[in-house]
Amino acid sequence: MTTSDTPVEARDSEVVQRDRVVIRFAGDSGDGMQLTGDRFTSETANFGNDLSTLPNFPAEIRAPAGTLPGVSSFQLHFANYDILTPGDRPDVLVAMNPAALKANIKDLPHGGVLIVNTDEFTKRNLTKVGYESNPLEDDSLEPYAVHGVAMATLTRGALEETGLSKKDAERAKNMFALGLLSWMYHRPSESTERFLREKFAKKPEIAEANVLAFKAGHAYGETTEAFAVTYEVAPARLDPGTYRQITGNAALAYGIIAAGRTTSLPVFLGSYPITPASDILHELSRHKSFGVTTFQAEDEISGVGAALGASFGGSLGVTTTSGPGIALKAETVGLAVTLELPLLVIDVQRGGPSTGLPTKTEQADLLQALHGRNGEAPLPVIAPCTPGDCFSAAVEAAAIAVRYRTPVMLLSDGALANGSEPWKIPDVSELPTVDPGFATEPNAPDGSGEFWPYLRDTETLARPWAIPGTPGLEHRVGGLEKADGHGAISYDPDNHDRMVRLRQAKIDGIEVPDLVVDDPDAGPDNAGADLLVIGWGSTYGPINAAARRVRKLGHSVATAHLRHLNPMPANLGEVLRSYRTVLCPEMNLGQLALLLRGEHLVDVKSYTKVAGLPFGAEELQDVFLDYLTGTHPDASRNGSRTGTSNQITGAQA
Amino acid sequence: MTATDLGLPGIGSGGLDSVPTTDAKQTAKDYTSDQEVRWCPGCGDYAVLAAVRQFLPTLGIKRENTVFVSGIGCSSRFPYYLNTYGMHSIHGRAPTIATGLATTRPDLSVWVVTGDGDALSIGGNHLIHALRRNVNIKILLFNNRIYGLTKGQYSPTSEVGKVTKSTPMGSLDHPFNPISLALGAEASFVGRALDSDRKSLQAVLQAAAEHRGSALVEIFQDCPIFNDGSFDLLRKPDTKDQRIIPVTHGEPIRFGPADDNGLGTYAVVQNGFGLSVVEAATVDAGDIVTHDATDHELAFALSRLSDQDLNHTITGIFRNQPRHTYDDAARAQVQAARDAEPDADLQTLLNGHDTWTII
Incomplete structure (x- = not known):
């Protein structure tokens, strides 16, 4: 969607075709924005678009209502082709209150569509976030296509007959917003109705209210003249197969269950609740029918200790945590290294150090995973690169653990954990097995x-x-x-x-398999590009999205992504030496770059950001261009091209 | 969030019920590994090791189904000297490892060997949670009231004012009473014995092994190098009878030199909310407390009869009151889930509710 699509006066809503759209729902923590986003995502997945999501919420469960720290948002990127990131900037921003508007409006490009719940724009709420005048009434929102909708009032009206209190009725306003957006983007709505009836099965009146609000939002779009244009995004042409939508944490949990099958071992999870890893514990605790035992321990150390005890007894011991938990488990993981017993240690990384940013993403535990134990205590480290990839990474990590009798560290992160994408469901019978x-x-x-x-x-x-x-x-x-x-x-x-x-x-x-390089211009014996961008973990999406953009502009760039951080692929050094410039973007201060430089004596350039959010494709595109055009201050100091590699393969798209 | 009726099966009866037995004759020698024992001469650990090696064969279970897990400290070398399965783990964490092992392997008799520093200082958290959960593990707490392996610092059971390498002016910490702590942590079995009293030590170990659930057995023992004679008051013929109070479930609590009827000269009677020691002859027989190992409050009161001074030291079983064990319940939940969904299919799980197919 581009800025020229501002709706124009028209009686019948015009249908515009779009390749891709980014929508961001933003509201108060209590407004149900994550649920709204989840539902829109499910509808979109059912429709067959490719998609990628970025939930972004505060660490506080309920920050003071209507304040900036309490703003919770959910961004969804969907398209008719395969996409790699949740999108940099939204085309459509739904703001449920002044705080959500204030916190998010800077990301909306001029001409973008802004849908605002006008009911919340009271003098008191405006003052709370420092608006001196009502932005809906002054000219500050002029650059945008603004749609003011009294969502609370309309929802209340729609639920008048239900007998619900005013307060309860208004709580369904997020479903009104969802209904409106579902209409705007021609989303199928059956699954949302079904979901609401299941979710509130014990409170049918609440289920009914939410369905009514959802339908009211839909009808509002259809019958009022406010929205002249609706948009269609055709289903994506993905690889043949059966797909579902999945988050990284769910994929990890399923991967652990599958690993029990592929290793023929009962699964024992010892875990202590910690953001953003707790959902793995929650999910696994619901699947005892697969022979999975879950143990919520008294602390992180006990979680890994019990898992190791189970491994000693012949189970697949698993522990799940985030960075602070890895620090606490370090001594026990070191014991597992010297006992040489299988153990799966999962770190869903978050912002650090210390408590840091519990709900935000970061990749700063790489060196801790590799080296955060006393003595020489090596262990394999593996990192999935997309939410769906968490499944196969867990299966692979367990196979390595059992085959080599070793603890294995799996590094996910907050963006993978809570982000979602369509996942091509693997055929269980084709998963590789390992004999304990x-x-x-x-x-x-x-x-x-x-x-x-x-x-x-x-x-x-x-x-x-x-x-x-x-x-x-x-x-x-x-x-x-x-x-x-x-x-x-x-x-x-x-x-x-x-x-x-x-x-x-x-x-x-x-x-571990050789590193595959995506270098579309490579010949059989030579690298095609001057610049190789190498990454690991969740930066896969933005790095490759940025590479596509740069290639569209006529430049040549190669990318490679490390799944195995220890040991690293055997051809890595050769690959690194095949490129004039090697750039490593990371959500830390250059931990992989340090390793690559130390191990291979290659002058790897680092691009780093630790803002708690994934890289944007546009941001990386600019960095790549700086290197490609020689305008980056580091670009001229690069090492010489010392060789080529026949390991380099062509594009892997 | 509401509580739900677990609907789990009743309490298992014995601690070894699910452990395979053997009719083959076993001896202490069978339980002795090829490793040379390397404690200091005179260490109380020798006596406990000998008692355990002699006691284990009497259980009649398969040796390969016995596992000893220890932490760090002198006593934690214990597993190396037993020819069973064993793990010498890390400081304070043995109860966690034993919890994972016992939960996944009901066919094992799982023992934890720990010391006052290991269990009560660095591993205090794990100890109380293992006891509260009532995992079917037996915890032998070797209490010598000193850090031996690190060469003589005060421990969480050292008496106030103890002069050690790290406390040249005397230690300031008030010590734990391990029995009170265990009872406060909802332990379902708590006992105590003196290392040198093999008969009563083995009797407590026997009852602990047969108890289904967590058992904590405090074993007093001396460190001849750094805390010699710590329990002399309980050992010396001229003082021990006045100080050791052996208790037996169902019997009046009397101790000390025998009177004309062969009963102890002293007795334990109720005193307010607590207990006190009196000369038996000065009270009605009906006022003498009869030990009831199922009475939590009585067990606690008994544990308070003496603290650092060893004035009146109960030995035997303070509490033996079975309740649901964590590991039985955890396995029952898994089984219930499997029974409810016997055809649980991984492919169906992966597919979920909403899929779409691209051709």
Whole structure:
């Protein structure tokens, strides 16, 4: 949608075709904006658009009503083609009160559509957020296509017959807004009606009120002359398959359940509530029928301790948390490293340090994940790049944990956790399986009939996993250094040196696929672009969206995304050295860039932001262009191109 | 958020009910690992280890279904010396590991070995929550009232004014009474024994093993290097009879040198909300308290009879009152969910309610 689409006078609403639209719902924390956004998202998913969402809400459950800190918003980007980000700036802003207007209007481009709930624009509410005059009455909103709608009044009117109190009736105004927008964008509404009836099944009068409000919003758009134009965004032409909408946290929870199947192990989750990871605990606690046990521990340490105890007993131990929890679990994860037992540790990163920004996203736990333990305590680290990818990342992480008898760290983040997208549902029968291969027989090489718990597999260097209850394999493990092979306590200096190196070699030897580079202009033997942009985690969307934009402008840029942060792909160094300039955008102060520079002696450039929000595609486009056109101060100091790689593949779209 | 009737099955009867048994004759030697025991000469841990090695075979369960989990401290080396499954974990966290293990493996007899520093200082939080949840684990709390492994700092059970390496002018901390703490944390089984009294130690261990739920057994033992003679008052022939009060469920609480009827010279009677010790001859027999291990308030009052001074020290079982265990209930919920949805299908779960297909 562009700025020229401002509605014009017309009796019959005109239908305009759009490739893509970004809508932002903004209101008070208590206005139900997240629910409204979720419902619009579901309708959009049902319609078959590609979509990407960005919920953005305060850490306070109910900040004082009508204030700026209490503003909660939900942005949704949907399109008739595959999209990669929730969108930089909205085409349509729905503002339920003056605070929501004030907090969000700066993001609305001139000419954008602004739909305002006029009922909330009282003198008191305006004063609360520092408006000296009513922006609906002065000329400050002139650059926008403003639609003032008395949503509370209209909702109340629609619910007059229901006998609900004025206050209760007004609470349904978010559904009025949803109905209006659903009409405007030709969204199917059956699923919302069904959802409301299910959600309020125990309070049918509230369900009915919400459905009535939703229908009233729809009818308001249809019958009044206020909105001359409606928009259609055709379904997206995605890969063939069956799709659903999914958030990162839901995908992670399903991935954990699936991992129980693929590893043939019962799942045990030990977890302590923490934003933004709690929803994984909530989701898993609802799926005990899949043999999943969930344990809400007394603290983070207990969560991981119980998970490790379950692993010792032959379960797939899992713990879920965010950065502060990882800090607390560090010692136990170190124990798991030296015990060499499978354990899945999930970090849904949020703004830090300390309590930081609990509801905002960040990628600043990478170094903590890799190095945040005492001693040499290596473990594999894997990072999904989209909400749906959280599923396969969890399945893969569990497979590595079981195959190599090691804790694995999975790094999600707040943007992936709460963001959603269409997800091509995998065929369960095609998920790769791994045999836990419990030890059942004594293994001492001297034929003594003893069991040596640290006698390693020659290929993977994994040790045998003998679970209690197995006769003849009784053994003791612990945090003290163990003798190579035999596993008894050993303080021998050479043995310690050997064991430290063996543990490292085991992790270094984990098989990970080569890094795939998207470089459309690459030849069979040469890189096409001068600039390689490399990222990890949730920056996948904005980096690749920005790359598309830059390519549309006629420039050549390559992108690559690291899923495996430890060990990194074997061809990584070669890839990095194949490009004149390597740029690494991160939502931290350059943690991956530090690793790449340290490991590969390549002068990786860093672009960083820690604002609690994902990068915008436009923002990264400008950064890429600065490097491509040599206007970036760093662009001229780049390293020379030292080689090419036949590992480089063509576009992967 | 409302409470719901869990609708779970009744209390399991014995702590070892779901652990496989064996008819094979087992001995202390079977339970002895090939590792050389490395405690200091004279350490009370030796006595406890010998008692446990002798006691475990009497349970008649399979050795491979026995697991000892420990934290950090001298006593936490314990698992290395037993030929069972074992884990020497990290400081204070053994109850968490045991909780995950016991919840997922009802066929195991899970024991935690911990000390006063491990359980009551760094691991205090885990201890109280394990007791409150009533996970089917047995916690042996070796209390020597000192930090031994770090070479002699005061512990959370050291008496006020204790002069140690870190408290040259005397410690300021008021100590925990571990029994009172455990009872306050809703422990369903609480006992105490002296390391050197093998018979009563084994009797308490036996009852703990048979109890379904968390059991806390405080074991007094000496650190001959950093806190020698800490429990001498309970050991020396001239003082121990006046100070140790053995209790048995259903029997009047009498102790001390035997009178003409073979009963203890002293007795425990009610005094306000608490208890006090009197000469038995000075009160009516009916006023003497009869021990009831199902009486939470009595157990607490007994735990308050003495604090740091070991004036009157109860041994035996303070409380033995079964209730729902966390692990039984957690497994029952999983089973109930499976019964309610026997055809739970992963593909159906992944598909959810709303899908669309692109051809």
